Amino acid sequence: MIFLGNLTITLKDQDEKRLRNMANQRYNSKKGSLAKVVSESLRLMTKQSAREMAMQRQFRWMEQGFEMGKLLIKKREDIYDRV
Numbered sequence: 001m002i003f004l005g006n007l008t009i010t011l012k013d014q015d016e017k018r019l020r021n022m023a024n025q026r027y028n029s030k031k032g033s034l035a036k037v038v039s040e041s042l043r044l045m046t047k048q049s050a051r052e053m054a055m056q057r058q059f060r061w062m063e064q065g066f067e068m069g070k071l072l073i074k075k076r077e078d079i080y081d082r083v
Helices: 013-027 033-064
Strands: none
Touching: 013 033
16 A cells, blocks of 8 residues: 655745756656655665764774784784795
């Protein structure tokens, strides 16, 4: 079952023109093109927000650091067969 909601929004004139131009370019002025553009934008923003939250979580973990145990390698030469 699909539920459809109705929204009434107020946009600045230039934003409305931009939205309508985008809808016309993508969907050739077909019925529902404005709703499709708004839905696509919402999906992209949601995906971007989730990605940003994951990045912030990773940075927090990096700042906390990890217990790596005792460091056995003192010099780079110990890893590679170079002298």
